[in-house]
Every structure is written in structure tokens, then in C-alpha cells.
Amino acid sequence: MSKLKISLIIPAHNEEKHILPTLETAILNSAGKLFEIIVVDNASTDKTAESASSFPEVRIVKEQNKGLTHARQRGFIESKGEILAFIDADTLMPPSWVDNIEREFLEDENLACLSGPYIYYDVPAWQKILVWLYWRLIALPSYFVIGYMTVGGNFAIKKEVVHKMGGFDTSISFYGEDTNIARRASDHGKVKFSITHTMHTSGRRFYNQGFLNTALKYMVNFASEVVRKKPATKKYQDFR
Numbered sequence: 001m002s003k004l005k006i007s008l009i010i011p012a013h014n015e016e017k018h019i020l021p022t023l024e025t026a027i028l029n030s031a032g033k034l035f036e037i038i039v040v041d042n043a044s045t046d047k048t049a050e051s052a053s054s055f056p057e058v059r060i061v062k063e064q065n066k067g068l069t070h071a072r073q074r075g076f077i078e079s080k081g082e083i084l085a086f087i088d089a090d091t092l093m094p095p096s097w098v099d100n101i102e103r104e105f106l107e108d109e110n111l112a113c114l115s116g117p118y119i120y121y122d123v124p125a126w127q128k129i130l131v132w133l134y135w136r137l138i139a140l141p142s143y144f145v146i147g148y149m150t151v152g153g154n155f156a157i158k159k160e161v162v163h164k165m166g167g168f169d170t171s172i173s174f175y176g177e178d179t180n181i182a183r184r185a186s187d188h189g190k191v192k193f194s195i196t197h198t199m200h201t202s203g204r205r206f207y208n209q210g211f212l213n214t215a216l217k218y219m220v221n222f223a224s225e226v227v228r229k230k231p232a233t234k235k236y237q238d239f240r
Contacts, residue, residue: 005035007081011071015089016046029095035081042071072168088153090202112189115155116197123203148191150182154199176221176231208239
């Protein structure tokens with residue numbers, strides 16, 4: 001068990017196809033250091049909850065209000081840990097991920113939130129190269145200038161900070177919600193974006209929505225949250 005009580009929270013809407021490898025990897029690579037693992041079944045109509053419940057280490061909670069921020073809020077309310085770690089239901093956790101969280105929060109008492117980039121495990125090589133360049137040439141310099149950045153499927157935040165923030169903003173449907181978290185958390189401590197704190201995730205949104213279109217939507221909504229304090233895009237599509 002970690003020296004910190006880390007609650008892993010996984011929002012999941014119709015993730016029957018992905019939730020099993022996500023949980024298998026999380027359980028294996030966290031090596032018993034997690035305080036609890038919560039899957040938030042977010043208005044699923046498939047066998048997401050049934051699949052997740054096959055793991056005795058996992059607790060299933062229901063959130064019938066569909067939406068990522070509603071699922072985050074339910075996980076926050078139901079969790080009992082002091083650090084809330086969020087991943088998506090189509091991610092494969094690296095072995096060092098929980099250790100990184102523990103080390104970073106123990107070394108810096110002022111740390112409010114820790115995040116890092118995605119590595120897309122199922123996209124073509126040229127897209128992997130472009131994503132690698134994006135994180136280093138665009139995202140990282142932006143973080144150094146602005147002072148905060150969070151990736152929604154790869155972050156950990158102190159529960160007391162979420163309390164001080166007033167919880168997650170459930171008025172946001174999808175785009176920009178991670179930047180909203182980072183911006184508001186920065187009022188209560190340091191928000192760190194570490195280029196080495198990676199999470200492996202699916203590029204299914206790239207396949208269905210287009211690589212450049214998806215990248216543009218994320219960048220526009222990041223900028224909108226920073227400047228206007230609200231996302232630019234209200235509608236989004238689920239890709240399963």
C-alpha cells in the first residue's frame with residue numbers, strides 16, 4: 001500500500017470493450033499500492049458494470065446523469081482517499097504511474113494536481129511522431145507560460161483541493177473540462193505537468209473524428225478556458 005491513500009477513479013460510459021484491459025493493467029501495474037479502485041458506471045447501456053464487477057478489487061458506483069464531469073463528481077463524492085487519481089476507461093497504466101504520484105505529492109506539500117501527456121498505443125507511426133512533437137513543442141511551452149495544464153485521462157489531485165474548488169464543473173460536457181480543473185486547482189497550489197508522467201491511451205477519437213480536427217478542438221478549448229474561463233465547444237460525440 002502507498003504511503004498516501006490514492007483512490008483510482010475511472011469514469012466509464014459504454015466501455016464494455018475497453019474496461020477489462022484497463023482494469024487488468026491498472027491492478028497489475030499499481031502492485032497493490034492503490035487504496036481503492038472505483039469505476040463510475042456513467043449511464044451505460046451495455047455490460048460495462050458487469051465486466052468491471054468481475055474484479056474483486058473494484059467498486060462500482062452508478063451515475064445516471066450522463067457526462068464526464070458528472071462521472072468525475074460522483075467519483076469524488078464516493079471516494080475515501082486523500083489523492084484522487086483519474087484515468088479513462090480505454091487506458092493502459094504504465095508500471096511507474098502510481099509510484100510517480102506518490103513521490104511527487106510526498107516531495108512537494110504545495111502540489112495540488114499532477115498530470116502528464118498521453119501516448120497513443122493504437123495510431124499510425126506518423127501520428128505518434130506528431131503527438132510527440134506536440135507535447136514538447138506546443139503543450140510544454142504553453143504550460144511553462146500559463147502555469148497549469150491537465151490531461152483528463154492522466155491526472156491526480158488532492159481531494160481537499162477538489163473540496164476547495166467546489167467540486168467538478170458539471171456544466172461542462174466534455175471539451176475543456178481538464179483545463180478547467182487545472183485552472184481552478186491552480187488557485188489552491190501548484191499544478192504540475194510532467195512530460196515523463198505518461199499514460200497510454202486509445203486514439204479512437206482520432207479515427208472517428210479525424211486527427212487534425214480532434215487536435216484543433218482540444219487546442220481551441222484549451223485556449224478558450226485559459227482566456228475566457230469557459231470552453232468554446234459545447235457538443236461532443238461518443239466514439240465506442
